[in-house]
Structures are given as C-alpha cells and as structure tokens.
Amino acid sequence: MKELDIDFVRKQFPVFNTDLGRKVGFLDNAGGSYVAGAVIDRLTDFYTNYKVQPYGANPISNRAGVAMDEGRSTMVALLNVPSDLLTLGASSTQNFNTLTIACTPLVKRGTEVIVSEQDHESNIGGWERLCQRQGATLKFWKVDPKTGELDLNDLEALLTPQTVILCVTQSSNIIGTLNPINDIAALARRTNTRVVVDGVSYAPHYWPNLDELDVDAYVFSTYKTYGTHQGVMVVREDFLEELEPQSHFFNVPYKNKRLDAAGPDHAAIAALAGLGDYFSTVYEHHFGAEAVPLHVKARKVADLMHQHEMKLCHYLLDHLRELPVRIFGRPTTEQREANIVFTSSTVSSKALADGLAQYDVAAKNGHFYAYRLLEAMGVEDLNDGVVRISLSHYNTREEVERCVVGLRELLSN
Ligand SMILES: Cc1ncc(COP(=O)(O)O)c(C=O)c1O
Structure with a gap:
C-alpha cells in the first residue's frame, strides 16, 4: 500500500518555506487550510496580468475570462458533475x-x-x-x-x-x-x-x-x-x-x-484551477503520469491523505484518552475524520488553546458555530466552548507529538 510522501506534499505549500510555517504546527485546519502553491500561482498570475472585467474582446479581458472558465471547469472535473x-x-x-x-x-x-x-x-x-x-x-x-x-x-x-x-x-x-x-x-x-x-x-x-x-x-x-x-x-x-x-x-x-x-470574485474562481494542478502533481508523484480523469486522481490522492491523517489521529486519540479530558465524538478512529475536540473540567478551553501556542501549536477553542450541538452535549460556557485540534494531510507526526506534550503539561499544572 502506498503512503503519502509528506516531504513532497509540504513542498507544494509555500508556507512551509517561511520561518513561521516551519515553526508552528498548524492544527487548526478545520478553520481553513493552508493554500497550495499551485493555487497561489494562479491567483498571482490573475492579479498581476489580467485583473480586469473578464470576457471582453481585448486580450487582457479575454485572458481573464479564459482563466475563470478554467477555474470553473477544474471544479467540474474534480467533482465529476455537470x-x-x-x-x-x-x-x-x-x-x-x-x-x-x-x-x-x-x-x-x-x-x-x-x-x-x-x-x-x-x-x-x-x-x-x-x-x-x-x-x-x-x-x-x-x-x-x-x-x-x-x-x-x-x-x-x-x-x-x-x-x-x-x-x-x-x-x-x-x-x-x-x-x-x-x-x-x-x-x-x-x-x-x-x-x-x-x-x-x-x-x-x-x-x-x-x-x-x-x-x-x-x-x-x-x-x-x-x-x-x-x-x-x-x-x-x-x-x-x-x-x-x-x-x-x-x-x-x-x-x-x-x-x-x-x-x-473573479480571481478566486480562476485560481481554483490550481487545485486541479495540486491534485495532479501529487497524483503523478505517487502513481505515475497515466492519463486518468481529474476526479479519479483527486479521490486516489484523498485516500492517501486520509490514511496519513488517520495515523496522526490515532496517535493523538491514544494519548488524549490517557489525559483528564472529555473527548467529544468517538475516542477511536472508527468512522471518523481528523477533527478532535475535547474539554477539561479543570482548565478552560481558552487556556488550553492559548497555552498550546507556547508550544508552537496552533489550535482554537469556541463553539465553532456548532452552537446547538455543543448546547445539546451539555457544554455550559459556549464562548469558552471546546478545544479543537483539526489535522490536515500536510501535518507531521512531530507536530502532533508536540501538541500532546503541550496538553500533558498544561493539564498537569
Ligand atoms: C461544517 C461546516 N459547515 C459550514 C461551514 C461554513 O462555511 P463557510 O465558512 O464557507 O461559510 C463551516 C465553516 O467552518 C463548517 O465547518
């Protein structure tokens, strides 16, 4: 079974070339992920070269329209929908x-x-x-x-x-x-x-x-x-x-x-073509350059991403189960995605989320607009809410380990 080449994947995200990107373990992905370089390239190209009203006859406007169509058709192909x-x-x-x-x-x-x-x-x-x-x-x-x-x-x-x-x-x-x-x-x-x-x-x-x-x-x-x-x-x-x-x-x-x-947002639509580039690049790296439809590539790549995330999720849940926290949702990786949420009865969710920043781990607390769910599950202070660790395929084992070390120390104080 193939495994996701995490070094290759991280090379596709320019944020990992920055000091902060390397330093911070970004585990707040459910709030919004990092952006693939291929998407940023398309966005920059649009803003640099043809950020005008699209679909006109002049070549600059025409290029803007073509780029928007490409963004749209990429999403259509990635989802295999009309x-x-x-x-x-x-x-x-x-x-x-x-x-x-x-x-x-x-x-x-x-x-x-x-x-x-x-x-x-x-x-x-x-x-x-x-x-x-x-x-x-x-x-x-x-x-x-x-x-x-x-x-x-x-x-x-x-x-x-x-x-x-x-x-x-x-x-x-x-x-x-x-x-x-x-x-x-x-x-x-x-x-x-x-x-x-x-x-x-x-x-x-x-x-x-x-x-x-x-x-x-x-x-x-x-x-x-x-x-x-x-x-x-x-x-x-x-x-x-x-x-x-x-x-x-x-x-x-x-x-x-x-x-x-x-x-x-014309440029944002055009840049979605970069998502197709991203999935294709990761697909070709792992499976070769065979000509398969984009949605098939995306799904095969997503299988690798999911497998990688589940390993990290498994590690995190194994350690969380040993800490004095209430885990919301399944305490194992069964039928699950890698959003892991918990509270402590002694330390506020805000103190835990803020405390993790000292370990260079990005996480958040709150109700995450799932207000009614948290209310139903008996969370009393909905503004303090829960701590959420949400993983993405570009996260590393080391980042999750750091998170566990941080939580262990924050919960023992
Ligand atoms: C499960 C879920 N549904 C809907 C939304 C809303 O999405 P958007 O921010 O694009 O409006 C979010 C945003 O966090 C979400 O997590």
Whole structure:
C-alpha cells in the first residue's frame, strides 16, 4: 500500500518555506487550510496580468475570462458533475442562505423542514428563518447528548409526507463522525423529501464523491481544501428546476447562474484551477503520469491523505484518552475524520488553546458555530466552548507529538 510522501506534499505549500510555517504546527485546519502553491500561482498570475472585467474582446479581458472558465471547469472535473449544476459563491454560508431563499416555493404553510442539531449553524439558521417567514414547521433531528451522534430511528420518526427538505452534515466539524448519507437519503426518499448535505467538514479529509451520494444539494468550501475562499454548491437538476432563481432575470436561462447573485470574485474562481494542478502533481508523484480523469486522481490522492491523517489521529486519540479530558465524538478512529475536540473540567478551553501556542501549536477553542450541538452535549460556557485540534494531510507526526506534550503539561499544572 502506498503512503503519502509528506516531504513532497509540504513542498507544494509555500508556507512551509517561511520561518513561521516551519515553526508552528498548524492544527487548526478545520478553520481553513493552508493554500497550495499551485493555487497561489494562479491567483498571482490573475492579479498581476489580467485583473480586469473578464470576457471582453481585448486580450487582457479575454485572458481573464479564459482563466475563470478554467477555474470553473477544474471544479467540474474534480467533482465529476455537470457544469450547469455547479454554483460558485463567496462561502458555504452564503450558498446555504441563497438555497434557503430559493426554496421558498417548496416550503409553504403545512410543510416541514428537518435540520440536524449536529450541523454548523450555516445549515440551520437559514432554514429556520425560511420556516418562520413561510409559516412552515422546523423540526430538529436531535443528537444523543453523550455522543453527539444522530440515530436513523429518530429520523424515521420525524419524517412525514409533509417533510419537504432534510438538512444534514456529512460529518460534524465538532465530533467528526461520518454520517451514512445514503442511508439517510434512503429514508428521506420514502417521503419524497429533498436532501441537502453540508460537506464542508468532510471535503478536506476525503474529497467528495458525488457519483456515489444520493443527495439533492451538496455544499463545501474550497478555502478548507487548500484553495481560495470560495463556496461550492452542486444542486441536482430536477431540484434546481423547482427553485426560485436568485439571479438577475436575464441570467435565469443559465442554470449555473440561477443560484448566483452575480458579482463573483473573479480571481478566486480562476485560481481554483490550481487545485486541479495540486491534485495532479501529487497524483503523478505517487502513481505515475497515466492519463486518468481529474476526479479519479483527486479521490486516489484523498485516500492517501486520509490514511496519513488517520495515523496522526490515532496517535493523538491514544494519548488524549490517557489525559483528564472529555473527548467529544468517538475516542477511536472508527468512522471518523481528523477533527478532535475535547474539554477539561479543570482548565478552560481558552487556556488550553492559548497555552498550546507556547508550544508552537496552533489550535482554537469556541463553539465553532456548532452552537446547538455543543448546547445539546451539555457544554455550559459556549464562548469558552471546546478545544479543537483539526489535522490536515500536510501535518507531521512531530507536530502532533508536540501538541500532546503541550496538553500533558498544561493539564498537569
Ligand atoms: C461544517 C461546516 N459547515 C459550514 C461551514 C461554513 O462555511 P463557510 O465558512 O464557507 O461559510 C463551516 C465553516 O467552518 C463548517 O465547518
């Protein structure tokens, strides 16, 4: 079995050429990852050479348009989805908000929307506001307060013929457990309920495989997957056709623009082409230069990334289990991604996160906008919240070891 060549990978990220980048063990990746050099190159090229209104006949404007098209077509290829169905927005929160408003014709008085308590607020708040405006019912799929996990039996009991939309995360940015999206969707299909999935926390660790997911809308953020600050939303065609377009009226005929208010960040879109470069470079280094589709490369590379992260995650959890902390989510690597969250009953989460900085480890504390999940799990001070260590494929064993040493000392004081 191949292993990720971590030295090669780190060479693809310019931050590791800086003193601070080498010094700090960056374990706050769920907040936003480092950016691959290939993406930065594309961004610099855009800003340096053709940062003008795109799609004009003059060669500078024309190049800007070509670069934007390349960014978009790269995302289409990386996800293996029809270009018409891909919306690029400023963030996932913005894409979710747009989607909720676009769902107005479906969410009427007498209908129901289900959201999960496990979700980030971006996949809850907009639905709550929509239900309030429309006089529809919002139902919460509650978590087990001890584990934070969702039970399919509870969902089955919530779904009714009136349920029009179900919103759920593929994996939580707190507990990190992977949810069985297709099993969830199979239940929702029985009541003809649309399924909206938040892939933000999942995508950096696994890369989305939309060929295998039975979902109506899927959302994630490229600033967490080594790219520029963009939100990606893929909406199934028959769902899109039921929605109220949120674009300028003259853009409505273009499906890919219907959920895009217009006025995008041209350079950030263009630079997404660098994500394709990154996955290709890492793929070729490990598997050779065979011509395979970009989404296949991304998935094979993501397998290596995941394997590497799980080794680090295993090490961290092994040591955390021996420390006086409450681990949120599974204490082992089973069915999990590498977000590791905990609290101590004696040291505040802020003191732990800030204390880790003295060991040159970057981590954060707080509720991470999963306010309702932490509330359900009994966290009393939501501002202090939990400590989150979130790993990426470019992290090293040494960085995680340093984190463990720091935590051991901070917790023994
Ligand atoms: C699980 C999850 N969903 C949604 C979001 C919102 O993404 P964005 O920052 O792109 O709006 C985040 C951001 O941290 C997240 O972790």
